[in-house]
Amino acid sequence: MMSDRLYYTDAYTTQFGATIIDRLELQDKIALILDKTFFYPNSGGQPSDWGTINLIPVVDVAIREPDGAILHFFDGAPFAGKDGTSGSEVTGEIDRERRFDHMQQHSGQHILTQSFIRTAAAETVSFHLSPDSVTIDLDVDTLSSKQVREAEDLANQIIWQNRPIKIHLVDREQALKLPIRKLPPIENGQIRLVEIEDYDLTACGGTHVSSTGELGIIKVLRLEKRKGQVRVEFCCGRRALDDYTTKNAIVYDLAAGLTTGQSELVAQVGKLQEELGTALKRIKKQRASLLGFEAEQLVKKGQRVSGLILITQTFTDLDGSELRILGAQLVQHAGVVALLGAAGDRAQLLFSRSEEAPGDMNQLLQAALPTLGPARGGGSASFAQGGGPAATEHVVRQAVERAQELLLAQI
Ligand SMILES: [Zn+2]
Numbered sequence: 001m002m003s004d005r006l007y008y009t010d011a012y013t014t015q016f017g018a019t020i021i022d023r024l025e026l027q028d029k030i031a032l033i034l035d036k037t038f039f040y041p042n043s044g045g046q047p048s049d050w051g052t053i054n055l056i057p058v059v060d061v062a063i064r065e066p067d068g069a070i071l072h073f074f075d076g077a078p079f080a081g082k083d084g085t086s087g088s089e090v091t092g093e094i095d096r097e098r099r100f101d102h103m104q105q106h107s108g109q110h111i112l113t114q115s116f117i118r119t120a121a122a123e124t125v126s127f128h129l130s131p132d133s134v135t136i137d138l139d140v141d142t143l144s145s146k147q148v149r150e151a152e153d154l155a156n157q158i159i160w161q162n163r164p165i166k167i168h169l170v171d172r173e174q175a176l177k178l179p180i181r182k183l184p185p186i187e188n189g190q191i192r193l194v195e196i197e198d199y200d201l202t203a204c205g206g207t208h209v210s211s212t213g214e215l216g217i218i219k220v221l222r223l224e225k226r227k228g229q230v231r232v233e234f235c236c237g238r239r240a241l242d243d244y245t246t247k248n249a250i251v252y253d254l255a256a257g258l259t260t261g262q263s264e265l266v267a268q269v270g271k272l273q274e275e276l277g278t279a280l281k282r283i284k285k286q287r288a289s290l291l292g293f294e295a296e297q298l299v300k301k302g303q304r305v306s307g308l309i310l311i312t313q314t315f316t317d318l319d320g321s322e323l324r325i326l327g328a329q330l331v332q333h334a335g336v337v338a339l340l341g342a343a344g345d346r347a348q349l350l351f352s353r354s355e356e357a358p359g360d361m362n363q364l365l366q367a368a369l370p371t372l373g374p375a376r377g378g379g380s381a382s383f384a385q386g387g388g389p390a391a392t393e394h395v396v397r398q399a400v401e402r403a404q405e406l407l408l409a410q411i
Pocket of ligand 1 (some may be wrong): 106107110194204205206207208
C-alpha cells in the first residue's frame with residue numbers, strides 16, 4: 001500500500017487533492033492513508049510537516065514499515081462518517097512556513113557536511129533538526145575554530161554562488177557507479193539522490209530548496225564535544241536572521257545600558273566583574289568587623305547565670321555564614337554560651353560555647369530543630385549548626401528559647 005510521495009520531486013507545492021485509501025485507529029489517534037501526499041513524514045533527522053486535510057489539523061506524519069505507507073495522524077475522531085471511507089476525495093494543505101524552514105535547514109546541512117569533509121576531513125555521522133536547534137555530529141575528537149571558520153566560509157560561498165540543487169531517481173546499478181557521499185542499503189526499487197551542482201551528491205529522502213541561494217546564509221553557533229565526536233549547532237536562512245535579530249538586540253541593549261561601544265562590551269563586562277569582586281571582598285571585610293562590634297555588644301548585654309554569660313539572640317538580616325562568624329567571635333570571650341537564630345528563606349540555628357563553658361550544643365540543637373519543622377543539622381558539644389525551611393523570627397525565637405530552657409535546667 002505504498003503511498004505516492006509527491007514531495008520527492010516537488011518540495012514547493014503545499015496544496016493538493018488526494019484519495020483516501022484507508023482510515024485506521026492507531027495509538028489513540030486516527031490515521032489516514034492517501035493514494036498520494038505532499039506531507040513529509042518524520043524521517044532522516046527531519047521532523048514531519050504540519051498542515052490540514054479537509055481543514056482538520058494533521059498533528060503528525062509517519063512512515064508505516066514495512067510497506068512504506070504514509071500515515072497522517074489526527075487528534076479526536078475525525079473522518080468517522082462517509083468522508084473517511086476509502087475512495088473519498090480530500091484536500092491537503094501543508095504549513096508552508098514550517099516546510100520552508102525545514103527545506104532551508106536541511107539543505108544547509110548537506111552544504112555544511114560537505115564543507116567539513118573538504119576543510120577538516122570530518123564526516124557527518126548524524127543530523128538532527130528540531131524547532132529549537134539544528135545539529136550535525138562529526139566523527140572527529142576536536143575541531144579548531146580555524147577549521148570551523150573555513151567550513152562556514154566555504155558553505156556560504158556555495159550559497160552565494162546560487163548552485164542548483166537537483167533530485168535524481170536512480171536504480172542500484174547506476175547508483176554504484178556514482179561518487180555518492182552517503183549511500184543507504186539498496187533494496188529493490190529506486191534511490192533518491194540529492195545533488196548540489198559540482199559540490200555534493202548524496203542519497204536523501206528529505207525536502208530541499210532548489211538552489212543554494214535560497215538559504216541566504218549559514219552560521220555555526222556552537223560546538224559541543226561528545227564521546228569522540230563533535231556536535232556542531234548551526235542555523236540557516238530565516239533562523240539565522242532571527243538569531244541575528246535577537247543577538248543584535250541583546251548587544252544593543254547591553255551597550256546602551258553600559259554606555260559603551262559594542263566592540264568594547266567584553267572588556268567592559270570583564271572590568272565590571274573585577275570591580276564587583278573587589279567590592280564584594282571589601283563588603284565582606286567590613287561586615288566581619290561590624291559583626292565583631294555586634295559581638296562586643298551582645299557579650300555586654302548577655303545574661304549572667306551561674307558564672308556564665310548566656311547570649312540568646314535572633315536575627316532577620318544575617319545568613320548562615322554571617323551567623324557562623326558571629327558565633328565564632330562571641331565564644332572568643334571566656335564563659336560564653338551563644339544560642340543564635342536567623343529567620344528568613346532558610347531558617348538557621350547556631351549554638352556555640354567557649355572551651356570551658358558547660359552544655360552540649362549538639363544536644364541542644366537536636367532539641368530545638370523540630371520547632372523549625374523539617375530541619376536538619378549537627379555538630380559537637382561546643383559547636384552545632386542546623387537549618388530548615390523558611391521561618392518567621394517568632395518561630396526561630398521559640399526554637400532558641402527551647403534550647404535556653406534545656407540549658408538552664410542542666411546548669
Ligand atoms: Zn537531504
